[in-house]
Amino acid sequence: MAYQEGARTANTSLYYQFYQQAFEMVDTTSIFWQPFLKAAGRTQLEVASLQARQAQAFVYWAHRMMQPATPADVYSAHAELWTTIAGQYMETVPRVAAVVEKAAGAVAPTVQPLPTKQKRDGLILLDRQSQGELAERKVA
Numbered sequence: 001m002a003y004q005e006g007a008r009t010a011n012t013s014l015y016y017q018f019y020q021q022a023f024e025m026v027d028t029t030s031i032f033w034q035p036f037l038k039a040a041g042r043t044q045l046e047v048a049s050l051q052a053r054q055a056q057a058f059v060y061w062a063h064r065m066m067q068p069a070t071p072a073d074v075y076s077a078h079a080e081l082w083t084t085i086a087g088q089y090m091e092t093v094p095r096v097a098a099v100v101e102k103a104a105g106a107v108a109p110t111v112q113p114l115p116t117k118q119k120r121d122g123l124i125l126l127d128r129q130s131q132g133e134l135a136e137r138k139v140a
Helices: 016-066 069-106
Strands: none
Touching: 016 069
């Protein structure tokens, strides 16, 4: 008996066609949910970046509060903390809005305008007589 190498013609599972169709359906529908997943990921990155910068500002504020200072220095430290936090929010909000706008634009398809309609049919049917003259068609 000789060993024959080659591709099997029969599938190993009875459910092969079902799973094949399911995977193809997921691939087809992924064009709708992938922009949302990307937008969620980008938003999480922006928020994580904001939290990291605010944590640095808070640690710097706490460091300044531990040093002996006058009430004016405490007031300036508080003012600096809130100015820094507000500035960081002002920097982050446009980037998050751009991510959301990009995700919304990816799902909304652009509708192409219809081609312009011709004024009249360009094909004119004429009957030629034997002498080469043109005659109009007579309709019964």
